Amino acid sequence: IVNSAILRRGNPLTWSKAKPFLSAVRTSGVKQFIAHYNRVKDVQTPKFFWGDELEYGIFSYNESINTYDLSINRGAQLLDELSKFESNLADLPYGCIWQPEYGSWMIETVPREPFNGYISSLLLTEKSMQLRRKRLHSHLLPNEIAPSITTFPLLGVKGLSHCALEGITNNISESSYLSDDVINPHPRFGALTQNIRMRRGRKVDINIPSESNSADSIHMDAMAFGMGSCCLQVTMQCSTENESRYLHDQLAIFAPIFLALSAATPMLRGKLAGTDTRWDAISQSVDDRTVAELGEHDANYLPDCEMVGGGIKRIHKSRYSSVSSYLSKPSSKDEEVAMRRLNDIDAGIDSSAFELLNSNPNIDETLASYIAHLFIRDPLVIFEDSIYLDDQAVLDHFENIQSTNWRTIRWKPPVLSVGLEAERRKRINDRKSIPFNVFNDQSDDNSASTDINSFGPGWRVEFRPLEIQLTDFENAAYTITIVLLARSLLAMGYNFYLPMSNLEENFRRSQLKDAVISEKFYVNRLSYDSNRIGEIHCPDDQDIMEMSINEIINGSEDKNHLGVIPALKSYLNALGCNKKTIDQLHKYLSLISDRASGKLPTAANWMRNYVKSHHHHDINKDDVSFETIKDLLKLCNDIGLGRADASSLVGDAYIEKLCKENCHETYLNTKIDKKIEKECKDSVDETLMSDEISRTSTYMRANDVILNN
16 A cells, blocks of 8 residues: 555666656656556445654764664664564564665554555554554664654754765765765665756755754755654555545645644754754755755856756756645536636646646546646656657656655556556446446456555655654654545545645745644635535635644644544544544544644654753753763663653553564563453454445444445
8 A cells, every 4th residue: 555666677768868758758658657547447445544654873882972863784684684584484474574765774664454445453553553663673783762753953064974074075965064985775766866866967965944043044955854754654545546536635735733733853063943843854855856846046147958848947846745736536617717816826747747638538628737747847767778769668767756745645546467467457348348346347357356446656755854753652642543534534534625825835834833723724614624625625715714733733723723633523423433443543632632732742842852951062052962862862772762761752542562582572562552452353343434324414424344435
C-alpha cells in the first residue's frame, strides 16, 4: 500500500547529457499515464488497506567534542543488516520492511504487511511502530542512538565530522557547510542533488528566519538540509477513483492543520528558528527553478529550449509544496463552475501535456489539468538505459515526474501490475460478451476471480505533512486520527472545500512558531452541513470564517462547528464498537485534542522550552550549544524507548519501556497485550470502518462489519 519507490540500478545521466532527452521523457510520461488510466479507470478495490512510513536518523556520540554527530554511511549498513534479519523472521506474523533514505545516516521503515479495515488494526499501530523502533535499536552500535526527531539540530555546524572541509570542493552539492558524504551513496540521490543545482544554475539557497530576529535568517545551501528531515506519512487505499479524488481534496484542506499540530522542528543548523516545521526548509532545498521561473530575470535572460517552458515560464512554487489544485470529478455543470472557483490560484499547467490528456475522452478536464500541472517540471534523474520505452507497457517516466512532485497530498493511481491484469481480464470478458467487473469476473479463467489486490495496491491517497514524533504513542495517535478522519470523510461525505487561495494562506500560517495556539485558519462554515454532503461546493465569502486549531479540532458551540474529534467519536459510535475498544482509541484521540487546545505542547514547543531552560544555553542567543544538543538528543532517545518521563509531552499516556532483547518478538508480547488482543477478537476485530453509515436522514446503515468508505 505504501509502495515506496524502489531504487533501480543503473547510471543516471549528468544534467548536460540528460537535457536533450527531457522533452521526450516528459511526453512519454504523459502517454504512459493516459495508457495506464485507460486500463484502470474502472478498477475497484473495495477492501480498505493502509500503512505508515517512519524515517529515522542515526547519530553517534563523539567524545572529543562531547556531543552527537551523524553516523555517516550507517544507513546503508543498517539497511543490509536489518533486511537480512527480517528475512530470518519471515515466518512470524508481523515484520518490517527497511528502505533507504536520502541521508547516508538515515533509514526508512514500513510494516511488512498493510493494515486492514478492521478497527482492531488501529489498535496494532503503536505495537507495529514499537517493533520497528526495537529492531532498529537492536542493531545500533554502543555509541549510537536513533531518536525519532525530524532534523539533526547541529546539521552543518562547524566542528562536526560531517561538515565541509576548507579547500575541498564538494562536487555534487557544492555546499560550504556539508560534505557530500552525507548523501546516500546510491547514484540516484547524488544525481538528484547535482541536477537540481545544475538546472537552477546556482547552488541551493535556503533561508529560514531565526527566532529572535526574523530579518536574520538561518542560511543553508544543500539538499540534505531539507531531505535529511524525517517524517511520518500515511497511505490509504480507496475503493474507486472518485473516492480517491474526493479524499485527496478533503485531506489537502487538513494538511496545514496537521502540519501545525505535529510541529517538531524548532532548530536548524544549530540555531533556534522562527518557524516550527521542516516544510519550508525542504521546499527550498529541492527548488530547481531558474531565476526566470522565479520571476526574477531581466530582459537579457535567454531561454533554454531543452527545458520545460524554455526555463523562463513563471512557476509559482517549488517542487516540494502544498497542493496547487483540487482533483474531485465534477458531476454537473454547477460542480464544474464550483471547481473553477475553488481552484482560484495560478497553479500552472504544461499546455502540451494538457492537450494530450484532454484529447482522451476518458479523462475529464479537472484530471487533465491536475496531471498537466505535474509536467511543468523537468525529470531530474534519467537513467541512460531507460529513455525510449514502450509507453503502453510501463510507467517509468510518469513515476519519474510524479515522484519528484512532493506535495502535502499525493494521489496515486493503481500500480502498473493492477492495470495490466485489469486489461487482461477485460479482454477475456470482451471475447465472451460479458460486462467487465474486475471483481466478479464471470469467465472460467482460473485467475480471473482472484482479488485484484493480489496484483498490487489500487487507488491511494498519501498524507504527507506530518512531522515525526518522539514516541510511538504519539506517532500512532496521529496515524490513527488520519485513518479515522479519512474513513469518516468517505462515510459522511463532509464538505470542507475552501478556495485554494485560502488554503495557501492556511499553509503559510501553519509553519509559524506555535501556530497551533497563536494562529487562526480559514474554515468552511458549512463543512458539516447535511445539505452539502458529497457535493463540490465553493463557499461564498460569508461562509468562510477564521478559527483556531482548537475550534477546528475540538469544535465550537459559539460558531456552531462540530469539530474533528467529536465527528470521529460520533463515527466510532455509529460503527457499533464496544466500550473497551472506544476507550482504547480515545486515548489516542485525546492526545490530538490536548495538543489542539494547548493543554499539551507540540514537540517543537517542548524542545524549544527544553533548550531555553538548559543550563548551557545563553538565553540572549539563538545558537544552541553542543552540550545542550547532546542532552536533548539523549533525552529524546530515552523518551522514545520509554526510559525517561514523557508526561510533559504526552500527559498521562503510558509509554511502554522497550528492550532490545525483545526485538525478535511480535507485537503482542505481554500479558496485557494478549488480553487486549482477546478482547478485540471477541468483540471488535470484526468491526470494519464503514463508509456505509447513514449520510442523510433517509439513509439506513447498511453494514456494521466494515470500515466502509
